[in-house]
Every structure is written in C-alpha cells, then in structure tokens.
Amino acid sequence: MVGLVFSGRSAALFAVLAGIGLALSTGKQQPRSGAELWSARGGVAMRALVIAAVGLALGGLEVNVAVILVHYAVLFLCILPFLGLRLKALCFWAGGWIVLSPVLAYLVRPELLDANPPLQLGHNPGWEDLGTPARLLADLFFTGYYPAFQWISYLLVGLVIGRLALTTAKVQLMLLTFGIVVASIAKIVGTVAMEVWGGRAALSVLPGTRGYPLESMLQVNLTGLQQVDSWWWLATASPHAGTTLDLLHTSGVAAAVVGFFLVLGRLAERIRVNFLVVLSGPGAMTLSLYSAHVWVVSGFTNQPLPAGWTAEGMYWAQALCAISIGICFAVLRRRGPLEWVAHLASRLGSYRPAAVG
Numbered sequence: 283m284v285g286l287v288f289s290g291r292s293a294a295l296f297a298v299l300a301g302i303g304l305a306l307s308t309g310k311q312q313p314r315s316g317a318e319l320w321s322a323r324g325g326v327a328m329r330a331l332v333i334a335a336v337g338l339a340l341g342g343l344e345v346n347v348a349v350i351l352v353h354y355a356v357l358f359l360c361i362l363p364f365l366g367l368r369l370k371a372l373c374f375w376a377g378g379w380i381v382l383s384p385v386l387a388y389l390v391r392p393e394l395l396d397a398n399p400p401l402q403l404g405h406n407p408g409w410e411d412l413g414t415p416a417r418l419l420a421d422l423f424f425t426g427y428y429p430a431f432q433w434i435s436y437l438l439v440g441l442v443i444g445r446l447a448l449t450t451a452k453v454q455l456m457l458l459t460f461g462i463v464v465a466s467i468a469k470i471v472g473t474v475a476m477e478v479w480g481g482r483a484a485l486s487v488l489p490g491t492r493g494y495p496l497e498s499m500l501q502v503n504l505t506g507l508q509q510v511d512s513w514w515w516l517a518t519a520s521p522h523a524g525t526t527l528d529l530l531h532t533s534g535v536a537a538a539v540v541g542f543f544l545v546l547g548r549l550a551e552r553i554r555v556n557f558l559v560v561l562s563g564p565g566a567m568t569l570s571l572y573s574a575h576v577w578v579v580s581g582f583t584n585q586p587l588p589a590g591w592t593a594e595g596m597y598w599a600q601a602l603c604a605i606s607i608g609i610c611f612a613v614l615r616r617r618g619p620l621e622w623v624a625h626l627a628s629r630l631g632s633y634r635p636a637a638v639g
Contacts, residue, residue, distance in 0.1 A: 289502050289503050291535045293350060294529075295536040296354075297357065297433055297436035297437060298436045298537070298540070299540075300357065300358070300436075301361070301436060301437035301438065301440015301441045301442075302440040302441075302444040304365060304440070304441060305440065305441045307322070308322045308366075310444065310445070311445055311446070311447060313365065313366050313367065313368060314365075315366055321632040323362045326362060326365070327358070327359060327362065328627040328628055329627055329628045330356075332624045333354055333355040333358070333624065334351070334356070336569065336573055337349055337350075337352035337406075338407060338411075338412075340577070341407045341409070341411070342409065343406075343577065343580035344580055344583050345576055345580040346579070347575075347579055348505075349406045349407075349576055350427075351569075352407040352422065353426070353430050353433065356430045357433055357437050360430060360434050360437075361434065361437045361441070364438060364441060367441075372438060372442045373442055376435065376438035380530060383431055383435060383529075384432055384516055384525045384526050385516065387429060388513075388515065390424055391509070391510060392510045395508055399417075401417045401420035402420065402425040403417065403421040403425075403426060407422065407426075427505050429524050432524040435533065439536070440536075443537060443540060448544060454544040457537045457541030457544070458541030458542050458545065459538075460534075461534045461535065461537030464533070464534035464537070465531045465534030469527075472518050475514075475517035479517075482497065484514045488511050488512055490507060490511065499520070501520065502521060503521050504520045504523045505522045559609060563605070563610075563611060563612035566608065566612060566618070567608055567618025567621050569620040569621055570618030570620040570621060574604075575600060575604070578600065
C-alpha cells in the first residue's frame with residue numbers, strides 16, 4: 283500500500299519543490315533580470331555542482347535506493363535559461379514540455395538502447411561513470427531511472443507555482459483544488475486507456491514485457507521496462523512512466539500537496555501554534571538527511587538486520603531520527619552540514635564584484 287501511494291509521486295514532489303525554491307530565490311512574482319539574474323544563475327549552478335558531487339559519491343555505495351541527486355543537479359543546470367521568464371511564458375513552456383518531451387523521448391530512447399553497448403547505466407551514477415560521458419548523459423536524460431529530459435517539466439511546474447502569490451488564500455486553495463482535479467483526470471484517462479481501450483493487452487504481447495507482471499508494474503513502477511516498440515506506452519499514467527499523463531498526474535499531486543500545506547500553514551499562524559516545525563525542520567535539510575539515509579541503508583544492503591529488527595522498525599527509526607535531527611537544527615537556527623556547503627557554493631557562484639566608480 284505504501285508503494286502504491288508514494289511511488290512516482292514523492293520523487294516528483296521533490297523536483298517540483300526544487301522549482302518552487304528556485305522561483306522564490308530569484309524574485310518570486312517578479313523574476314530577476316540583467317546582472318542580478320546572471321548572478322542568481324551562477325549561484326544555482328554552483329549549488330548544482332555540490333549536489334552532483336554528493337550524488338556521485340553516494341553512487342559508489344552498494345544500496346538498493348535509486349539515488350536522485352545527480353539527476354537533480356542536472357535539472358538545476360537545465361532550468362537556468364528559464365529563471366528569468368515571467369508567469370505567462372513559464373506556463374507556455376511547462377505545458378509544451380509536458381506534452382512534447384515524452385514523445386521526443388520515446389523516439390530517441392530506442393536509438394540509445396540499441397547502441398552497442400546500450401547507453402544505459404543500470405546503476406546509480408558514480409565517479410567512475412565520468413569516464414564514459416556518452417553513456418552517463420544518455421542515462422541521465424533518457425534511459426535512466428529519473429529521465430531528466432521529461433523531468434524538466436517538474437521544475438517548470440515548480441517555477442510556475444513559485445511565481446504565484448503563494449501567501450494568498452485564493453492561490454493556496456486554487457493549487458489544492460486544481461491539483462486534485464488534474465491529477466484525478468490524468469489517472470482516470472491512463473487507467474481507461476490501459477484497461478478499457480486495450481493498452482495493457484497490446485503491451486503485454488511485446489517481447490520486452492514477457493516475463494514481467496505487467497499489471498502490477500503498471501500500478502507500482504514502470505522503470506524496469508524499456509517502453510519501446512508501441513505507442514501505447516505513451517497512454518499510461520503509471521508511476522515513473524515519464525508520459526504526459528504521468529507528468530500531469532504527479533504534477534497535480536505535487537500542486538495539491540503544496541496547496542494543502544500552505545493552507546495548513548495559514549491555520550498554524552491563526553492559532554499561533556507552530557506544529558509544522560515537525561516537517562519544516564527536516565524539510566530545511568533534505569540534502570543532509572537524504573544522504574545520511576542512503577548511507578545508513580547501504581550498511582544493511584544484502585546484510586541481515588540486527589536481531590529483533592524488522593524492515594518496518596528500520597523505517598520508523600530512520601523517520602523519527604530525521605524528524606528529531608531536523609527539529610534540533612531548526613530550534614538552533616542552523617543549516618544542515620551539506621546545506622551549509624551548498625549555501626557557501628551558491629554565494630560564491632553569485633558573487634559580483636562591486637563596480638568601481
């Protein structure tokens with residue numbers, strides 16, 4: 283049940299929030315321009331390099347977690363040209379990218395997979411993969427777990443949301459309701475296409491799907507399938523499908539979640555109880571906590587759990603530790619260790635010498 287609820291949606295929310303953060307740090311409703319914009323781009327680029335370095339280091343660990351950080355860093359670099367756009371232009375780009383990028387990816391992916399050897403890593407990107415740049419880039423953009431080419435959509439959606447007047451109740455409720463509507467329609471259309479219009483039947487006879495429990499994968503995760511040889515792949519809204527319907531569904535969920543917590547934050551302000559520190563504390567140091575989580579999990583990968591421990595126990599222990607650490611840093615008004623490094627890099631990248639009069 284947990285997998286059905288979070289698969290595809292949590293990672294997409296992570297990326298949408300990145301876009302919102304970039305919008306808030308580059309002018310909110312009035313995007314920066316001129317020298318200020320170039321300074322902001324430099325800061326974002328330097329932050330991306332830090333995130334990529336952390337991701338490549340984690341890629342060297344033996345762990346059954348699909349580490350997103352290198353892809354995350356690539357998305358930061360790809361979004362740089364869009365940081366100066368206003369809301370109307372961003373809406374146009376976001377809509378176009380959601381519609382067209384899955385089609386282009388579908389056309390390009392077979393060529394990359396048919397190469398000898400296939401341009402696909404099959405593992406988390408690590409430092410050693412820098413020695414095969416074509417394979418690394420193909421995996422990051424098209425053939426890997428988080429195809430950045432389609433995932434640019436999430437950062438564009440995040441930029442759109444971040445350029446709105448997020449402190450107003452009208453916008454908060456709009457995000458909540460509009461997100462629910464879009465997510466619901468996309469999922470319904472995808473399910474009907476697969477189960478009623480014959481999509482699943484057409485896909486199940488393809489050579490690449492034989493031996494896979496296709497019905498289950500359509501519900502939980504399509505990453506293990508190459509999604510080639512049939513246009514029906516573009517008609518599903520399944521998790522990690524990278525299709526237009528999947529992007530719409532997960533973006534809608536992300537918008538609804540953002541709207542919900544903005545409404546919840548408004549309620550917290552009214553009753554003067556900061557109960558959201560339980561979430562905002564860990565949320566302010568996600569890079570450090572995520573990296574620590576991957577490192578901890580790597581210590582138990584392919585190893586028996588300690589006596590008396592269960593997988594559920596491990597999950598709750600890590601969740602409680604993350605919340606506790608986040609609250610402590612929030613109370614002390616300190617950045618997480620990796621957030622401090624990323625912040626320093628951002629400041630260095632955005633530094634502009636004072637003009638000499």
